[in-house]
Amino acid sequence: MTRARQLAPTVAIWLVLLTMPMWIGAIGGYTELASRVVVMALAAMALNFLLGYTGTLSFGHAAYFGLGAYGAGMTLKYLVPSTALGMVVGVVAGTLAAALLGALIVRLRGVYFAMVTIAFGQVFYFISFRWNSVTGGDDGLTGWQRQPLAWGPLRLDIQAHDSAFYYLALACFAVSVAAMALLVASPFGRTLQAIRENERRARFVGIAVERHIWLSFVISCAFVSLAGTLYALLNNFTDPRALRWDMSGNFVIMAVLGGMRSFWGPLVGAAVFVVLQDYVSSHTENWMSIVGLIFVLVVLFFPRGILGLIQRRAS
């Protein structure tokens, strides 16, 4: 009975995700919006691996998201028209950058860690913005398209069918989320949570704190760059805004809005945020104020997020 009750929310979430393209049109959405929810949810959950389970705040995850996006887009445009290869290149680029920069920042803590992650995030923004001939500069990277997936006799035409792309994104999401769930439950994940709860104690027990935070940072960024590749493929386009600081802020607010201490929180937060942003930006020019207001209200009144609120009611 208790096991069934524990599993019920997870089953419900997967049922909703698996059927989303079938009913989202009926409630005023569209398939691309569903894909965007899944992609952003992956990014927010990846960020939360670091934020919620390691207790380390990165405000610069858009950089690795954007590296994934540009890695995929540029591979498809300049190298080979292969979606799969584009994704591999994007993830490798984002992960490598995170491994290098992560090594520089793991010694910092708290506000300063956040500040340095923000600042380093901007490097890639300026590179994509200024390196016109390769990245397309401010206009973005255009002139390429995601290609149908073919694997032996199997063919998935993600180019022609939006819903096919949705299920590709969902498959990536599922694999990543499963991997993160396993990691969280593993001894490594438990160690990260120990660091989150009391860093000094963890250090005294002999845990190599810096190395664990670095690893957590790199893993988190790897999944964020995967989300970035999907984002570029979804839009058949990417521009410098994909890796600007406001995107990083959006990831953080999604995680907090949904509830960063619950595994599925960032998914809920991403769904609410993406749908709201889509709705608000099509109805008013002053969507920035509305989004800003969401930030302020969440901080002042819902610091535990939606799921945190529900869990508290339930207990």
Add this chain to the structure above:
Amino acid sequence: MAQLILFNVFNGLIIGAFYALMALGLSLIVNLSGVINFAHGGFLALGAYLAYSLMPLFGFWGGLVVAPLLTAAIGLVVERVLIRRVYGRDPLYSLLLTFGLAYILEDVTRYIWGAQSLPYPIPAALARPLSTQFFFLTGYRLFMVALVAAAVGGLFFVLGRTRLGMRIRAGTLDLETVSALGVNVRVLRNLNFGLGIYLAGLAGVLAAGMLGLQPTIGTSLIMPSFVAIIVGGLGSLPGTLLGGLLIGVASGLTTVFAPSASEAVIYAMMGVVLLVRPRGLLGEEGRLK
């Protein structure tokens, strides 16, 4: 060539002075209250636009005096109503709060004054080049450097010689003891925030005269200010000043040789500093944790 280098170094120095002015305000707030004020750029823009609107009333000079004060007053209210609520909480919340505030300020600025850029007229006496050979030495640029120097001097005087300044410095080291000694810490943090915002407003008015008015004027200046703080050293105001000037000049020099790398170079500098001296050039030991 020598003249080109000189021109760009001077240009970098001016930009660096902006960064320093912004970064000093940010530094003041983060040192005493532990809040990274993401909305600092929004306040800068507010200062610039207020000066623009006040110009018909008070003229250029009046605007220069009144607009930063008005911005600081708005800052005091914002601290009282919003920022105060996140003191002592996880830095995550102060970042998110000021992040949202930055969105709102930029949008409100755009709503009131419009999205298109506006010209900000400066007195003719200041706009003239002072020398034909060094065409870039306009009166306004020299005036800006002098004013920033005066503002920084004034700030260090306030911090070093006045009672408020001493309390701010003491609070930065040990807020609890300062509170136990009978200082009203709420008021202290409030005034300190206002002081930081005053510097942002002042930087805004000066920037308006040089770059013109755009709602996004603050956002482009805030990231380098973060870099200035990190390069200069966490917790050290002289370090912040040095960091700002240093990255300004570095960015100016890079413009001569590789214009498209002029923004990226400051982040490279930050990387080098973090690698060889993680606490920053003049940073104190132990401030990282």
